[in-house]
Amino acid sequence: xxxxxxxxxxxxxxxxxxxxxxxxxxxxxxxxxxxxxxxxxxxxxxxxxxxxxxxxxxxxxxxxxxxxxxxxxxxxxxxxxxxxxxxxxxxxxxxxxxxxxxxxxxxxxxxxxxxxxxxxxxxxxxxxxxxxxxxxxxxxxxxxxxxxxxxxxxxxxxxxxxxxxxxxxxxxxxxxxxxxxxxxxxxxxxxxxxxxxxxxxxxxxxxxxxxxxxxxxxxxx
Amino acid sequence: xxxxxxxxxxxxxxxxxxxxxxxxxxxxxxxxxxxxxxxxxxxxxxxxxxxxxxxxxxxxxxxxxxxxxxxxxxxxxxxxxxxxxxxxxxxxxxxxxxxxxxxxxxxxxxxxxxxxxxxxxxxxxxxxxxxxxxxxxxxxxxxxxxxxxxxxxxxxxxxxxxxxxxxxxxxxxxxxxxxxxxxxxxxxxxxxxxxxxxxxxxxxxxxxxxxxxxxxxxxxx
Amino acid sequence: xxxxxxxxxxxxxxxxxxxxxxxxxxxxxxxxxxxxxxxxxxxxxxxxxxxxxxxxxxxxxxxxxxxxxxxxxxxxxxxxxxxxxxxxxxxxxxxxxxxxxxxxxxxxxxxxxxxxxxxxxxxxxxxxxxxxxxxxxxxxxxxxxxxxxxxxxxxxxxxxxxxxxxxxxxxxxxxxxxxxxxxxxxxxxxxxxxxxxxxxxxxxxxxxxxxxxxxxxxxxx
Amino acid sequence: xxxxxxxxxxxxxxxxxxxxxxxxxxxxxxxxxxxxxxxxxxxxxxxxxxxxxxxxxxxxxxxxxxxxxxxxxxxxxxxxxxxxxxxxxxxxxxxxxxxxxxxxxxxxxxxxxxxxxxxxxxxxxxxxxxxxxxxxxxxxxxxxxxxxxxxxxxxxxxxxxxxxxxxxxxxxxxxxxxxxxxxxxxxxxxxxxxxxxxxxxxxxxxxxxxxxxxxxxxxxx
DNA sequence: TATGAATGAGGGTTCATTCAT
DNA sequence: CATGAATGAACCCTCATTCAT
Numbered sequence: 064x065x066x067x068x069x070x071x072x073x074x075x076x077x078x079x080x081x082x083x084x085x086x087x088x089x090x091x092x093x094x095x096x097x098x099x100x101x102x103x104x105x106x107x108x109x110x111x112x113x114x115x116x117x118x119x120x121x122x123x124x125x126x127x128x129x130x131x132x133x134x135x136x137x138x139x140x141x142x143x144x145x146x147x148x149x150x151x152x153x154x155x156x157x158x159x160x161x162x163x164x165x166x167x168x169x170x171x172x173x174x175x176x177x178x179x180x181x182x183x184x185x186x187x188x189x190x191x192x193x194x195x196x197x198x199x200x201x202x203x204x205x206x207x208x209x210x211x212x213x214x215x216x217x218x219x220x221x222x223x224x225x226x227x228x229x230x231x232x233x234x235x236x237x238x239x240x241x242x243x244x245x246x247x248x249x250x251x252x253x254x255x256x257x258x259x260x261x262x263x264x265x266x267x268x269x270x271x272x273x274x275x276x277x278x279x280x281x282x283x284x
Numbered sequence: 285x286x287x288x289x290x291x292x293x294x295x296x297x298x299x300x301x302x303x304x305x306x307x308x309x310x311x312x313x314x315x316x317x318x319x320x321x322x323x324x325x326x327x328x329x330x331x332x333x334x335x336x337x338x339x340x341x342x343x344x345x346x347x348x349x350x351x352x353x354x355x356x357x358x359x360x361x362x363x364x365x366x367x368x369x370x371x372x373x374x375x376x377x378x379x380x381x382x383x384x385x386x387x388x389x390x391x392x393x394x395x396x397x398x399x400x401x402x403x404x405x406x407x408x409x410x411x412x413x414x415x416x417x418x419x420x421x422x423x424x425x426x427x428x429x430x431x432x433x434x435x436x437x438x439x440x441x442x443x444x445x446x447x448x449x450x451x452x453x454x455x456x457x458x459x460x461x462x463x464x465x466x467x468x469x470x471x472x473x474x475x476x477x478x479x480x481x482x483x484x485x486x487x488x489x490x491x492x493x494x495x496x497x498x499x500x501x502x503x504x505x
Numbered sequence: 506x507x508x509x510x511x512x513x514x515x516x517x518x519x520x521x522x523x524x525x526x527x528x529x530x531x532x533x534x535x536x537x538x539x540x541x542x543x544x545x546x547x548x549x550x551x552x553x554x555x556x557x558x559x560x561x562x563x564x565x566x567x568x569x570x571x572x573x574x575x576x577x578x579x580x581x582x583x584x585x586x587x588x589x590x591x592x593x594x595x596x597x598x599x600x601x602x603x604x605x606x607x608x609x610x611x612x613x614x615x616x617x618x619x620x621x622x623x624x625x626x627x628x629x630x631x632x633x634x635x636x637x638x639x640x641x642x643x644x645x646x647x648x649x650x651x652x653x654x655x656x657x658x659x660x661x662x663x664x665x666x667x668x669x670x671x672x673x674x675x676x677x678x679x680x681x682x683x684x685x686x687x688x689x690x691x692x693x694x695x696x697x698x699x700x701x702x703x704x705x706x707x708x709x710x711x712x713x714x715x716x717x718x719x720x721x722x723x724x725x726x
Numbered sequence: 727x728x729x730x731x732x733x734x735x736x737x738x739x740x741x742x743x744x745x746x747x748x749x750x751x752x753x754x755x756x757x758x759x760x761x762x763x764x765x766x767x768x769x770x771x772x773x774x775x776x777x778x779x780x781x782x783x784x785x786x787x788x789x790x791x792x793x794x795x796x797x798x799x800x801x802x803x804x805x806x807x808x809x810x811x812x813x814x815x816x817x818x819x820x821x822x823x824x825x826x827x828x829x830x831x832x833x834x835x836x837x838x839x840x841x842x843x844x845x846x847x848x849x850x851x852x853x854x855x856x857x858x859x860x861x862x863x864x865x866x867x868x869x870x871x872x873x874x875x876x877x878x879x880x881x882x883x884x885x886x887x888x889x890x891x892x893x894x895x896x897x898x899x900x901x902x903x904x905x906x907x908x909x910x911x912x913x914x915x916x917x918x919x920x921x922x923x924x925x926x927x928x929x930x931x932x933x934x935x936x937x938x939x940x941x942x943x944x945x946x947x
Numbered sequence: 948t949a950t951g952a953a954t955g956a957g958g959g960t961t962c963a964t965t966c967a968t
Numbered sequence: 969c970a971t972g973a974a975t976g977a978a979c980c981c982t983c984a985t986t987c988a989t
Contacts, residue, residue, distance in 0.1 A: 081969085084969090100321075100323065103323050107961095115970080115971090118965080118966090119970060119971075121963090122970085127962095127963065187321045188321070189324075228482070228485075231467065231479070232486055234460075234463050234467040235482065235483065237463060238460045238466075239457070239459045242458060243459065245455075253452075260500065264499055265490050265491075268493035269487060269489045273489070278485055279489065296953070297952090297953070299952055301952095305952085305953095326979065326980090327979075328980095336953075336954090340953060523948085543765075544766050545765050547982080547983065548983075559984090560949075560950060560986080560987090563986080564948090569983095629850055631762075670927075672909075673906065673909065674924065674928055676909040677902040677906050680901045680902045680904060681901045683901055684897045684901020684904070684905075685897055695894075703894040706941055707929070707933075708932060710931065711935075715928075721923065738966080739973090739975090744973080768957085768959085769959060769960085779975045780960085781976090784959085789960080
């Protein structure tokens, strides 16, 4: 069943500059952490997959915790960069949101292990990792919030959204996107664009209604 | 560091009927699994917190895997029951949805460890556990889907929602609700009703627009 | 694979006189010890197969070691009794030996677990058990020795067998018989009489030659 | 009680090449398995006697089962090699048999733990081990059979031994030899040559009679 | 007579980590 | 730069045995 293939454990590894070796190791680590989770991953498997000996991993990356942190940082940075790169700053806000979502779904689909590290595993490994991934989430939430505010100004001039309301909305939005990412990645026939469009359909008109001052009420007219 | 306080490890545990001991053990297990995750949880800590010796845990619950499965089943059943109990079947669909969401947010807020087991940990522990929570999730998704369909019929007669579209929407909705649960539980000042209302505001009008045939489009008019 | 079927673990066991309960337990113990060996056998399985609770086993048989000892004693006594019963004291010595062998092969074939306890397991469980089964072996060896001596007197008047020589012969004889028992029991088409006849063919003429003073020599004529 | 003296458990073990450490470990394992049996032996004791930590044993030998199998293989190979080395191929068949027996008794006397592993313990540890020793036993039986056949041709031209008869004889012979080995090893005053001679006296003339067509019969003339 | 409830002790196995070369 | 050799600590699990009814 799902297994990580063995690395090239052929004798002595060729000498390489440190930066590249570190990249190899982090690559391997992301794969193993992504497939197994933090606790279930073993440094043995990581070193083996990277094609180096365990002491070298410790020499460069210091400890399992540090290695995992490095994975989180790298994958988070890559995801944020991908989203940023996918957005044209001069486009209208809704278009920017759609582009960002598309980039998000594309990137997570192409880097499932990295996404698993961020989404599934970093949140179950205890405080230090949660904080690490929280930083990225905040960055994305803030980006989305900016877009929503921009859209609100574009379309309505005076958005009647309280700050607390926005916070909840952002959580819901990001959570919905994350769930959709899982769904889209599990079914290869779902493209990133399709997922992004579903999100827009789901969220955009709701946001619009909110900005128009409409609220759902449990008291019927 | 988050820690579970030690149980009464004083001498021999008082004799109790099996059913009650089993409940104690499962209680402890939910707490430890919820705080640490499946792999990081130790049977020693669970036994200690339950105030019994490890062999008794094994005698009654058989293995770590079985114990975790038992936790998942119990917490899933409790959550589903809470949601069902919170809904008045004769209310309008949107009201039912709001009631269900309120019950959902209430229950997860009152049972954070159980919710962590279901939401965070069961999904990272490998196939058997994923299947176990999947069943619950399906049950909830199906419940939500029914409500949406009912609302669509009530309000629009002829919902133009393709099946694939509904699948994506359900994922997004449930994902949003789960994310909101995390947010609401982290901030005690957010009540379950507030979270439910946020969800309704976010989702209900969007669903309405969809049912009216409106779609977001990346081509501007 | 080889497994011991579960006993009647139906609720509370009926009250029985102690002697019979002890027999049930020893029966079960012989079966489990025979199949698994001393260390691998578990008191749980024995109690279960006997259809009683574990404390009762301890109440009657005291400990695992005592229980195993009781098994050895019982099976050894049964085997010796079977061999004695199979021999007519007024027959010629060779006939007596054949009858004894036949009884031996019959009994071991009919009680494979008991035989396994004596032959395979009692000898690997450390000093106390070895001594126990050694007593039986000595008894049989002494019986055989008597027969050989009788035969020698019958046929030759003056047996030229040194005592040490007899000791080695007896070991070889009994070892051969034990090995044949394993062979015969493994193949159901081999009857006890056939095995006994093989033994006689193998051993009797050799003994005869010895008693006639013939010896094998490594110096060729 | 028979005990294995503690190894040098002082601090960190000196660095040694893997092959040598493996040999040390297997040596220790043979001793402990030989004295205690498979189940009763503990990896702790083996590691301690080998003067290394338990993880190293697992790193090199993989598991208790694999370690036991390695012991069986090594001791079986050594025994077979010793017997082969003791036999001059150009000697007459009976002389060859005597030489083989002498080598057999010598080797088992010098390696009592190895012999205990093969004879006593490998046969009670379940299928995998039984198969492993079975191979060796077959090799020896086949060797002996060849010798008997050769002797038969040398002396009698036309041996009238049915195949089934030979099978039984081989079992008896090997069983007798094994029993004699136990007897000889228990009494240090019995030399290997003496044991071998006893076997020849016991078996050779009997075989000769058989090949001459004589059979024991339970019907007296 | 008989048992359900409970445990101390130990066994096999794995893992993150370090030392010495 | 890179590794083979080595381990302390912990974990899951089982077992013989006892206590209280």
